[in-house]
Amino acid sequence: MLERNETIYDLVVLGSGPGGYAAAFRAADLGLNVALIERYETLGGVCLNVGCIPSKALLHIAGDIRTAQEAKHGVTFLKPKIDLDAVRKHKESTVNKLTGNLALMAKQRNVALYIGEGRFSSQHAIEIHSNDAKKGASTDTLTFKHTIIAIGSAAVHLPFIPEDDRIWDSSRALELPYVPNHLVVLGGGIIGLEMATVYEALGAKVTIVEQGKQLMPGADADQVRVFQKANTSRMTFKTRTKMTKVDHSGQMLNLTLTTDAGDETLEADALLVAVGRKPNGFNAGIPEININVDDRGFIITDDMCRTSIDHIFAIGDVTHGPMLAHKASHEGHVAAEVAAGHIAHFSSLGIPSIAYTYPEVAWVGLTETQAKAQGINYKVATFPWSASGRAIASGQTNGATKLIYEPEYHRLLGAGVVGAHAGELLGELTLALEYGATLEDIALTIHAHPSLHESIGLAAELGAGTITDYPNPSSVKRRE
Known part of the structure; x- marks a missing residue:
């Protein structure tokens, strides 16, 4: 027998990912009566369950393996024994x-949890x-004064x-069904x-097939080259290559690849398809209640995260912008605060992006690629880690710190870091970008020596013309 219940809330949040739970908890802290809807048994959405968090747990293990394999300081480690369980x-x-922890915090905040498939039946x-x-x-049936779509x-x-147990999406790959030979x-x-990175460290032969001209679209090519050089002996990279056919009838997957030079075939034990993600804006009855959704499925929002219907907000991957958890959580705070009657706007100058590969590649703000495409006048200061005391001491010289700045006033426009723990170095640069810092502001900030984050200060000194730890292109030649 179908049981029906109806409840009224100040705010209903649809989706419990990083944006959804952040919105629900912030709204509850502001005194609203809040309900949180999640289709799966556990909270956290894709990020916590089958995305950012489990992948980082595996990447940590992969990093330990790589560090042991590449140690060249008089210490030799045994070949790793992998216990997949x-x-x-x-x-x-x-x-x-x-x-x-999320379930506990929801209970502490008196956020009502509903497990099931949520769908709009009306605008309220x-x-x-x-x-x-x-x-x-x-x-x-939950009726609401406001709702946040997440x-x-x-x-x-x-x-x-085709459908085949040997063909995976990222969620399946994170389950570690087995380590394929290829x-x-x-x-x-x-x-x-x-x-x-994970599967290569665990023992698989890995081939990357990318249709575009470079790996990691969004990052600058010079930083991607550092990553690629570090992995050339470990992985095969095929850029400007399109996969056009997958034959799964035999013991091996037979893949047809197409390039400008013609077709080639490749055999594989497993295929991971990771060609991107699409927003869920056509789901949950959203178009039916006349919320504006573009032809790709993104919900249109303003800088207060409002949709075309004032009391309905949307945040995270279902809206325009990078599909990143930290972007969603910040939008969640904005939407919750606006719903609670506060004035708030989402107006970040930079949203950091990090590839947790080996080495890591991280960037924030304007890239060189974007600056060229937009006709923006800029200059670059790049400090190589081959000149960093900490990087040399730890055998991590395969890296660089790059600052992009205005030529006239030296205001920071963007930054990129490639190397060990590059993502951890991005925090200072993101803050500097938000504060409108100049190269001089960064250079005059005392950075600990020796440290990897010292490379940020040295890159700023290089651009400002004050560097003494590296050849200074601005030095004045003494007259004889």
């Missing part, structure tokens, strides 16, 4: 700890359809890719390269 257990315990109501194994099917995105599926990764973006 133990590796999975580490990943799963990491996820469980974080999702469990969402129906939740659930089918509990013990309680049976039920429908809850239903994220989904992996892109290509029509010519893994082909279709897509050279961050997700594909992170998974390639």
